[in-house]
Amino acid sequence: MHHKADSRDKSNLSRRRLLTASAGLFGSATGGRVLADTLADVPRREVGAPLSGQSDRSKYVHITRIPQAGPGVRKVDPFDAINSKTPLNKLVGAITPSDLHYERSHSGVPDLDPGKHRLLIHGLVKKPLVLTVDDLTSMPSISRVNFIECTGNGWENWKRADENLTVQNTHGLVSTNEWTGVPLRFLIDLVGKDHESTWMLAEGDDAAGVDRSIPLTDEIVNEAFVAYGQNGEPLRPAHGFPIRLIMPGFEGNLNIKWLRRLKFGDRPWMTRWETARYTQLLQNGKAEQFQLRMDTNSVITSPSGMMEIRSGYNRITGFAWSGHGKIVKVEVSTDAGVTWKAAELNNPVLPKAQTRFQMDWEWDGKPTKIVSRSTDEKQNVQPDRKTFIDQVGTNALFHYHAQQTWSIDSAGRVRNVLVTKRWRPRLWLFRWYPWYMHMTSGGRRRSKR
Amino acid sequence: MKLWDIDVRPDGKGLPEGSGTVAHGKSVYEENCEACHGPNGQGGIKDRLAGGQGSLATENPIKTVGSYWPYATTLFDYIHRAMPYQAPGSLSVDDTYAVAAYILNLNGILSSDGTLDRNTLPAIKMPNREGFIPDPEFREVAKPK
Numbered sequence: 001m002h003h004k005a006d007s008r009d010k011s012n013l014s015r016r017r018l019l020t021a022s023a024g025l026f027g028s029a030t031g032g033r034v035l036a037d038t039l040a041d042v043p044r045r046e047v048g049a050p051l052s053g054q055s056d057r058s059k060y061v062h063i064t065r066i067p068q069a070g071p072g073v074r075k076v077d078p079f080d081a082i083n084s085k086t087p088l089n090k091l092v093g094a095i096t097p098s099d100l101h102y103e104r105s106h107s108g109v110p111d112l113d114p115g116k117h118r119l120l121i122h123g124l125v126k127k128p129l130v131l132t133v134d135d136l137t138s139m140p141s142i143s144r145v146n147f148i149e150c151t152g153n154g155w156e157n158w159k160r161a162d163e164n165l166t167v168q169n170t171h172g173l174v175s176t177n178e179w180t181g182v183p184l185r186f187l188i189d190l191v192g193k194d195h196e197s198t199w200m201l202a203e204g205d206d207a208a209g210v211d212r213s214i215p216l217t218d219e220i221v222n223e224a225f226v227a228y229g230q231n232g233e234p235l236r237p238a239h240g241f242p243i244r245l246i247m248p249g250f251e252g253n254l255n256i257k258w259l260r261r262l263k264f265g266d267r268p269w270m271t272r273w274e275t276a277r278y279t280q281l282l283q284n285g286k287a288e289q290f291q292l293r294m295d296t297n298s299v300i301t302s303p304s305g306m307m308e309i310r311s312g313y314n315r316i317t318g319f320a321w322s323g324h325g326k327i328v329k330v331e332v333s334t335d336a337g338v339t340w341k342a343a344e345l346n347n348p349v350l351p352k353a354q355t356r357f358q359m360d361w362e363w364d365g366k367p368t369k370i371v372s373r374s375t376d377e378k379q380n381v382q383p384d385r386k387t388f389i390d391q392v393g394t395n396a397l398f399h400y401h402a403q404q405t406w407s408i409d410s411a412g413r414v415r416n417v418l419v420t421k422r423w424r425p426r427l428w429l430f431r432w433y434p435w436y437m438h439m440t441s442g443g444r445r446r447s448k449r
Numbered sequence: 450m451k452l453w454d455i456d457v458r459p460d461g462k463g464l465p466e467g468s469g470t471v472a473h474g475k476s477v478y479e480e481n482c483e484a485c486h487g488p489n490g491q492g493g494i495k496d497r498l499a500g501g502q503g504s505l506a507t508e509n510p511i512k513t514v515g516s517y518w519p520y521a522t523t524l525f526d527y528i529h530r531a532m533p534y535q536a537p538g539s540l541s542v543d544d545t546y547a548v549a550a551y552i553l554n555l556n557g558i559l560s561s562d563g564t565l566d567r568n569t570l571p572a573i574k575m576p577n578r579e580g581f582i583p584d585p586e587f588r589e590v591a592k593p594k
Binding site: 106107120122128198199201203207208209211215216217260261263265267269270271272275276279281283284285286287288289290291292293395 | 455457458459505506508510512514517518519520523526530537580581582583586590
């Protein structure tokens with residue numbers, strides 16, 4: 001008995017040691033939180049829910065988009081919303097689930113019957129065509145993983161930083177899906193585009209008939225496609241069902257949803273969405289037009305706005321993306337941009353797709369600021385806030401892609417802020433203030449007496 | 450195909466036959482547009498349509514048809530395709546010319562006895578016509594022939 005009891009005590013002890021050790025290991029990996037009460041509490045296994053026609057999310061997972069309006073106009077009724085933002089802070093990996101892909105619609109989501117929907121291709125072509133959705137799905141297809149980003153992504157931070165914003169608020173208008181469809185080049189050959197046609201009008205079948213002029217550069221003709229598939233299934237209505245244009249690397253607005261018409265011409269049409277909207281007003285009152293490519297960008301999604309962290313080990317992770325091609329480098333600074341360290345990039349790193357980056361970090365518990373900057377294969381480096389604003393001012397509204405800084409206070413609270421590394425030396429100058437006063441005005445005042 | 454082929458270019462290509470006066474446009478506006486865009490194109494819950502000229506280089510730019518839009522043809526095209534918001538395409542061609550004329554009149558671009566049609570509309574030079582810089586990457590493609 002005695003002997004038995006001893007051995008039981010021994011095995012309990014060793015189990016306790018193991019638990020202590022593993023709690024320490026996992027505990028440090030999650031900022032000191034213990035994962036399980038004890039492995040001795042073996043959960044009872046039960047027969048689960050019956051099999052079903054589709055898989056829903058776990059009841060423990062709460063993950064949704066948030067409908068919003070313009071900069072600073074949050075918590076709106078969905079009827080008044082103009083976009084719905086992806087929860088970047090709750091995603092893992094690089095692909096956005098279809099139902100969480102950001103949404104931007106200009107006059108609601110139309111209810112289109114794929115059996116009745118038509119795509120008209122005409123203009124400067126030899127043989128105008130009207131295609132059904134079945135016509136398109138029977139043509140040679142391509143699949144491609146690429147990001148789509150609303151040109152307004154980041155617009156909350158043009159003029160000021162609301163410290164109550166999450167990364168979903170600041171950067172939730174970018175998503176990455178696999179899209180499947182017919183290459184534009186195939187359709188161009190089918191209708192016999194005239195050589196003098198250098199522009200194409202793409203028009204949607206939503207109430208507003210959203211339309212954009214697209215320059216027919218080699219890159220666009222080679223990469224654009226008319227998609228009917230999204231992450232392996234037909235497009236979701238919010239994302240263009242039954243067909244949409246995909247323009248890898250270019251303004252989200254050019255990826256015309258509910259596509260009903262492609263018209264070839266020899267100059268841009270100057271639609272409302274490329275004149276009154278989606279043009280960037282500079283400080284001198286002039287506006288950039290047809291700035292169609294999405295710029296080199298990145299953001300740390302954890303730790304990010306409104307999160308709380310503990311001192312010690314933290315894993316920094318986020319997304320980087322560029323309309324120019326592949327991301328080749330993401331650097332992270334944990335001291336407000338003074339020093340930088342290369343983060344790891346998760347494979348696969350795909351051109352014009354969101355790339356996941358991560359980095360180990362030991363936080364010493366002192367207030368600091370964390371920031372990321374990306375570099376793409378064309379050597380474009382994401383600009384710091386000051387350089388960016390010096391170039392474009394604060395009225396551009398679209399194409400914000402400055403480095404995103406999160407401040408962390410001594411309690412570990414993470415907040416949205418606007419600062420640059422250039423701010424530090426200026427603060428440092430204040431140390432010379434007494435000396436400066438003594439040598440200038442203070443001194444003069446004394447001499448007057 | 451004609452019913453689908455609704456786009457209008459700055460050179461007037463695509464503009465339909467028809468015409469409308471500023472005076473008639475005022476009544477079309479009051480009936481269809483004022484609820485969202487406010488009296489005289491200002492103070493509504495949706496986009497401001499008039500005023501703002503001279504504000505683009507300030508801290509608080511006001512972008513309206515008169516202060517920002519580079520082409521008058523875009524105004525016809527947009528009203529014709531997308532307005533009124535709840536019933537796009539419900540205005541007749543004449544009513545569309547008329548309400549475009551009224552909005553230009555609110556901005557001091559067309560006189561009160563003015564009329565718009567497919568010839569007069571493309572001839573209007575908007576105040577901010579030279580206010581845009583095409584992106585260098587697409588500048589050569591963007592050059593109108």
